[in-house]
Amino acid sequence: QVHLVEPGGGLVQAGGTLNLSCEVSETIFGNVNIMAWYRQSPGKERELICNILSGGFTYYVDSVKGRFTISRVDAKRTLFLQMRDLKPEDTAVYYCYVLNSGRDYWGQGARVTVSE
Numbered sequence: 001q002v003h004l005v006e007p008g009g010g011l012v013q014a015g016g017t018l019n020l021s022c023e024v025s026e027t028i029f030g031n032v033n034i035m036a037w038y039r040q041s042p043g044k045e046r047e048l049i050c051n052i053l054s055g056g057f058t059y060y061v062d063s064v065k066g067r068f069t070i071s072r073v074d075a076k077r078t079l080f081l082q083m084r085d086l087k088p089e090d091t092a093v094y095y096c097y098v099l100n101s102g103r104d105y106w107g108q109g110a111r112v113t114v115s116e
Helices: none
Strands: 010-013 018-024 032-040 047-053 058-060 068-073 078-083 092-100 103-106 110-115
Touching: 018 032, 018 092, 018 110, 032 068, 032 078, 047 068, 058 068, 078 092
Parallel strands: 010 110
Antiparallel strands: 018 078, 032 047, 032 092, 047 058, 068 078, 092 103, 092 110
């Protein structure tokens, strides 16, 4: 069963904006502990870039702080990532992630390419 559906991604010029979304299945949404976005750049390991806890507390890695915003709309069971002032080094496959009762769930990934 697919629990996280992650459409989107795309090609954008440096300085541009792009929004990602991730819909979480009803099966696992009720007991979500942490929701997060990771990314994997070419030749690099997958890295955490931001997360949001059930109480709304957020964390951002320094490289995206002030440019990216993570949010969730529980009524839609959806996690969002708003990205602005994109840079070529933001080029990566972006994955949504959910921790539910000790189990990890991953989206299928959305490819984001930022051109000069």
